[in-house]
Amino acid sequence: MCLICGWVYDEEQGLPDEGIAPGTKWDDVPMNWTCPECGARKDDFEMVVI
Structure with missing residues (x-):
């Protein structure tokens, strides 16, 4: 966030x-x-779990 x-940023959606690409990890x-x-x-940005 x-x-x-x-x-x-949603890893599943990517940008x-x-x-x-979708599935791209934040790292x-x-x-x-x-x-x-x-x-x-x-x-x-700071990591948050939704």
Whole structure:
């Protein structure tokens, strides 16, 4: 979950529009990736279990 805007990355859905296939684990998301909602860096995310 993004600590800036609250957007949640869903591993099952991925982000196909950004080249991240469904099923991509958070650890496998590139370090230079940014939040699609606010542009925050991957470092600004915290793991949550929904």
